[in-house]
Amino acid sequence: MRGFLFRACLSLIFMYSSFFCSIFLSPSCKLRRQFNLNGIHRTGDVILGGLFEVHYSSVFPELTFMSEPRQPSCQGFDPPGFRHAMSMAFAIDEINKNSTLLPNVTLGYSLYDNCATLGIGFSAALSLASGQEEQFLPQENCLGTPPVLGIVGDPFSTFSIATSDILGLFKVPIISYFATCSCLSDRRRFPSFFRTVPNDLVHHCLLVSDDDYGLHVSRSFQSELTKSGGGCLAYSEILPWGNDPDEYKRIVDVMKKSTAHVVIVFAHQMHMIQLMEEVVRKNVTGLQWIASEAWTLVDGLHTPAFMPYLGGTLGIAIRRGRIPGLRKFLSRINPEQHRTNDYENSMVKQFWEHTFHCRFAPPSAGWVEAGGVLCTGQEDLEKVKTEFLDVSELRPEYNIYKAVYALAYALDNMIRCVSGKGPFSNHRCATIKTLEPWQLMYYLEKVNFTTPSGDLVSFDENGDVLPIYDIMNWQWLPDGGIKVQNVGEVKKSALKGEELTLHEDKIYWNFESKEPPKSICSESCPPGTRMARKRGQPVCCFDCIPCSDGKISKKTEDFWSSPQRDLCVPKKTEFLSYHEPLGICLTATSLLGTFICAVVLAIFIHHRSTPMVRANNSELSFLLLVSLKLCFLCSLLFIGRPRLWTCQLRHAAFGISFVLCVSCILVKTMVVLAVFKASKPGGGASLKWFGAVQQRGTVLVLTSVQAAICTAWLVSASPVPHKNTQYHNDKIVYECVVGSTIGFAVLLGYIGLLALLSFLLAFLARNLPDNFNEAKLITFSMLIFCAVWVAFVPAYVNSPGKYADAVEVFAILASSFGLLVALFGPKCYVILLRPERNTKKAIMGRGTTRE
DSSP, X not given: OHHHHHHHXXXXXXXXXXXXXXXXXXXXXXXXXXXXXXXXXXXXXXXXXXXXXXEEEEEOOOOOSSSOOOOOEEEEXXXXXXXXXXXXXXXXXXXXXXXXXXXTOOEEEEEEEOTTOHHHHHHHHHHHHHOSSSOEEEGGGSSSSOSEEEEEOOSSHHHHHHHHHHHGGGTOOXXXXXXXXXXXXXXXXXXXXXXXXXXXXXXXXXXXXXXXXXXXXXXXXXXXXXXXXXXXXXXXXXXXXXXXXXXXXXXXXXXXXXXXXXXXXXXXXXXXXXXXXXXXXXXXXXXXXXXXXXXXXXXXXXXXXXXXXXXXXXXXXXXXXXXXXXXXXXXXXXXXGGOOSSGGGBHHXXXXXXXXXXXXXXXXXXXXXXXXXXXXXXXXXXXXXXXGGOOSSBSHHHXXXXXXXXXXXXXXXXXXXXXXXXXXXXXXXXXXXXXXXXXXXXXXXXXXXXXXXXXXXXXXXXXXXXXXXXXXXXXXXXXXXXXXXXXXXXXXXXXXXXXXXXOGGGOOOOSXXXXXXXXXSSOOOOXXXXXXXXXXXXXXXXXXXXXXTTOOOOXXXXXXXXXXXXXXXXXXXXXXXXXXXXXXXXXXXXXXXXXXXXXXXXXXXXXXXXXXXXXXXXXXXXXXXXXXXXXXHHGGGGSSSOOXXXXXXXXXXXXXXXXXXXXXXHHHHXXXXXXXXXXXXXXXXXXXTTOHHHHHHHHHHXXXXXXXXXXXXXXXXXXXXXXXXXXXXXXXXEEEEOSOHHHHHHHHHHHHHHXXXXXXXXXXXXXXXXXXXXHHHHHHHHHHHHHHHHHHHHHHHTOOTHHHHHHXXXXXXXXXXXXXXXXXXXXXXXXXXXXXXSSHHHHHHTTSOOO
C-alpha cells in the first residue's frame, strides 16, 4: 500500500510540475495525458466529476520500453455501469431545469470510466482534480479554481481509499455511492470523503477479496466475532485479483473438505464469477452463501448454471429508491447528443456499439466484409432488449442521485450566503468564480435535505449516512426462473441503534429439508465424553474423547459433579434473596426506615404551624423526608434475583433519590447562611435573591443533572443481569453488571460532590448563633454520610457476588438512617417531649452568642 501511495504521489508531482512549467514555457497550458480515458462531458458554470465502472475489466499490454507504451484496453462493457453514469447526467439535467435550486447557475459534468482498474480510476480522479485529460487552456485560466469542484464516486472501496488519500490533501469533496469499507469513516485520514451508501455490516467460513476492502472486512469480522463469542470461523481465505486458477482450486478444496456449511463472501463480481466457475467444476453443493452488497444483485451470477449452487443465497443490498423521469431520459440518449472531440473514447459511442452490435465508421479492418453492421446513430433504444432501460431496481443509481443533489444543495447554500455574514475569515462568503473545493466542504458537511421519495439526506461527523439495507434472498422458482426477493431489512437509527427485521416465512432454503442449515465444525460431545481441542483448528473444532475413570460429563455448564462424583447435579444459584437471613434483615431494616420517615413526616405535617417546624423551612423538610423514604425503598431493588428492569432501575433510583436528598440539605444550608446574613445590617437583600422559588429551582436543577447522567448511562451501556460462573466452580452467581464503570463512577461522584459541598458550607456555619444551629445538625449528618460512602468503595470492590449487593444496601440504609436521625431526631424530641421549647419566644431566646 505504501509503495502504491509513493508511486501515486510521484505521478501527482509529475503532473503538477508539468502543469506549472508549461505556464512559463508556452502562452498556453498543457496537461499531460496519463491514459486514453473513456468519458463524457458537458460544460457549465460549475463542473462536477464522476467515476463509474462502465467496463468491468481491462487488459494491460506487455511493457518493453523499446517503443511508446500502448495504453490498456477496457474490456466487458457493463450496461448497468453506464446507467449509473447516466443517472448522474440525469440528476444534473434535472437540477438545471429547477428554478428554485441553484438559480442562474448551470451545472456541467465530466464522467469517466474506471474500467475496474485502479490505475485507470486513479488517473481519472487526478484528471478531474487537475484538468480534463490533455487539453490546451488560455494562460489566464491555468491558475485559479480546479475545473472540478466535487467528485461522485468511485464505486470501489479500494479505489476510493487511493483517490481519497491523495485528493484529500487538496480537500476536494468525494461522495461515493458504493464504497462501503468502514475504514473510510476515518475522518483524520479521509477528511473530504463522504458517501451516500452505509458502511459495512460486519456481523460466520469467510472469503474476502485481496484488497483493502476485503482485508479490512476480514480483520473487523474476526474482531467482532471474538467480542460476541457467538461462533467461530472454520477457515478464512483471500480471493486473488487476476486470473489465478490454481489458487481458486485450492480455496474450493478447502470449502469442500470443511464441515461448515455457511460461507460469507465479501468480494467483487469478478471474484465471485471465477470462484463459482470452480465451485461448479468441482460440484460443491450444500452450502448456504451470504453475500456482501458488492455482489448481491449482480445479474451475471443469476444464471441457470450457478443457481443449483447459489440458490437460497442471503445478501444485503443498498436500499431501493425511485427516480421519476429517469427511464424517459435514458431512452432518449443517442450519440449525436454527446458527441465530443475525442469521439473514439466516448462512453455513449461504446454503449451504442455494444447495444446494437454495430460499429461507427471507420470500423476495424474486415468488420464490414465479415457481415458487421455500421451504426447510424438513429437506432431506437425502445426496440431493442437491453437491461440499460431497466429502472425497477434503482439502488446505486439512487445513491448517485442523492450524491449529486447533496453537492447541488451545498452549492445552493453557498450562493445564498449574505455578504458580511459568511463563515470564512472576516465573515466573507465564497462565490462561484473564486470557489475553492475546501469552501464547498464547509457547506457539504451541513447538507440536510429530503429527496422526492421522502428520504432524508445528511452526513454525520464521519461523512457517513445512517445505514439502511434490504436483505435479499435468491429464489429458484419451480419453472426454472430466478427471483431475488426482499425478505427483510437492517437499519440503524440514532435512538434505537441497529435493528434487524427478517420475514423467515419468505426465505427460500436451497436444501432438501427446506430448513436453515446447521453449520458447525464439531457436534456437541455426548454424555460420557469430553471435548479435546484439535491442534491448529478454531475453538469450535474438537474431538470427543471418553471421560477419565470416575468422571462423567454433561453438555451444559449449569451442572456440577456430586460430592461423591458419581452423577451431575444442578449448580447452586446465589444471589441476595428475600428468603435468607441476610436478605430478610436488610428488607426489614429498609421497611423500618420507610415507616419511621412516614411517622416523622406525619408529625411535621400535624405540627406544621409550630415555630420549630416553620423555623426549619417546612417545605424543604417535607421534601427531604419524601426523598429519604425513596432512599430506603430503593434498597429493595438490590434484593432478589436480578432482572433486566431491576438492574436498570436500581442504580438510577438510588442515584436520583440520594441527589434529591442531598440537594435539599444543600439548599437548607444555603438558607441558614442567607438568613444569618439577612439578620445583619444591610443584608436583607440576600433572602430576596434566595426565596422559595429559587430554592425549589435549585433542587430541581441539581436533581435533573443526576437524571441526565442516569439516562446517558442507561442509553449508552445499560446494566444487565449476568450469570457469573467464575467465582465458584459449583455455584452460579446472579449479579448485575454495571455496563459502564465510568457511568457508575460519575453517578457516585456527583452525589459525593454535592455531599462534600453541603458539609463544607455547614461546617463554615457551625458557629452561628444558637437559633441557627441547624448548621451543626447538617454538619454532623453529612459527616456520617461521607464516612459511610468513603468506607463503601473499598468494601464494595472487594466483596464478591451477593455480598457486593449487601454492602451497597447496607451503605444506603446506614447513610439514610444517619441523615434521618441527625436531622430530625432533635426536632422530634422538642416537638413531642419538650413542647415548652417549641415556641417563638423560646426559639428567639436562644439567640445570644455563647462566650
